[in-house]
Amino acid sequence: MLQRSSLLRRSKTGPQQQLSLGRRLLRDRVLLLFALPGCALIIVFHYVPLLGNVIAFKDYQPYLGITSSDWSGWANFSVIFNGDPAFLRALKNTLILTCLQSVFVFPAPILLALLLNSLFSERIKRIAQSILYLPHFMSWVIVVALFQQMLGGSGLLNNYLRSHDLATINIIGNSELFHVLLTSQIIWKDTGWATILFLAALSQIDSQLYEAASVDGASRMKQLWHVTLPGLRGIIILLFILRLGDSLTVGFEQIILQQQAVGRDVSEVLDTYVYNNGVLGGAWGVAAAVGLVKGVVGVILVLTANKVAHIFGEQGVYQR
């Protein structure tokens, strides 16, 4: 009897468990070969640079290389802890932009999705979607160039104003409007595309809920508040967590492309600070230190926000 049950158990775990690890790897050698190139690329261009962050703790000299450069402890971090003005300027601009983006960029696709979803003509909806998704696939270089052509000194808007003897508006290259310009560029580029996830969530809402609500006499606004928005809550929280994790990343290519025109006072953000001081300025250690702190803070923000989402009973990005 005992013998039989142990036999049974063995047959349940299958032949896989009986092979040694080496044997199993040998059996899977083709699959290992399949996984090798991709895995190697991720390790070399993701995990190796991750280790390369040690130069934040070194007095990195390019001619010595990473391993031979001297350790310098936390010296590179002094710009952060002692509040170097250039660093504080970058931090300030980053925070301003992140606030602008959370307030204006984040809700825009939700509103647009609600608008698209409330259309009754499927055909108009599809055409509108085709048009509105398009800017997402344009590079930042193209978007910035298009904005110049529209709003620049000799752009469409100002030419129109000039030909009608009206005062021209200086938008491109105007440092006072730069943050607004950046925000509106992001809205132009990505709002349409970002509606995809919200539209998907909207289509998941059971239409019986609307029927029940309207039978109970709920107005359209009430339905929006009590049926539609609760249906979107999960995806909104998920995307907000992701946004929070990225809150120190406020658009790098976009800003680098326009930095010359407006000067660093309004355009320097953490990412451009790292690039300008490290790659261009040669202060490798300091730049890496700032980049490292930015990355660590980002991870902490995501994990915290996710935790908060769990406390409020939402799914969040991942579950434990």
Add this chain to the structure above:
Amino acid sequence: MSTKIVQGVPMPGWPMRIFKGLVLLVFCAVVIIPFVGVISTSVAPNKQINESGGLVLFPKSVNFAAYESLFAGGVVTQALFVSIFVTVIGTVLSLTVSCLLAYALARPSFTAGRPILLIVLFSMLFSPGIIPTYLTVKGVGLLDSIWALIVPTMISAFNVVVLRAFFMNLPNEITESARIDGAGELKTFTYIVLPLSKAVLSVIGLFYAVAYWNAFFSALLYLNDSKLWPLQLVLRTYVINDTQLGSAELGTELLPPQASIQMAILVVSIVPILIIYPFLQRHFAKGVLTGAVKG
């Protein structure tokens, strides 16, 4: 009083519907007008461009002088070849590498699958930063090589996860029966799995292609030699920074006005995306959603 009911929701009144239509129309116009303006200006006659002071929305006649000067063999022609090379070769390599990895990870019996999957997933959580990435690319000797535009960004963990999810959803019986018929992993992969995955392959391939075509910063970061510049960098130098394009750069004596040359460069970098856009569109909602749900 009877209101029409669609899906349980009463039809809104006409004022509301007209208001919504107008809002949508404004949104769409804001997206479309820049493209129309750029394309029109690139083919508009010189006189009209000079009169308008810059951008033209409705060209009075059409001429392709600007394009002729771009394709005369100068800087822009060169950049176009670089961009096409990077996009085509890059996409093929990216798809190959990503599919192979995703297929291996999709096999439940794969011994090393668990740790490799974790390597892929964790790479999405933390971005290594500009400086260490630059030093790594420099360390592998890719600096000032056209491969710097391809190799560092060849694989996207997100795309691998999407592909894996798709491969795992394929009915197990098909691959099982191929195996019983004596097909090895490579045969199963190329003759059974890949043909069944055309839809997802085209979406992911197009996403990779768009990313390669649009890549600007990697070129700025890794390439000093302007001979290797892709179109996006040329676009920045001659359109955004407004550097004059002379006959020396264009390789032709024929010189249309700067505005129309600049707009023609823009059009050349936009058109490939416009061409693949309808194909992308047919699939992308599906592709993005699989990723979002399974990722």
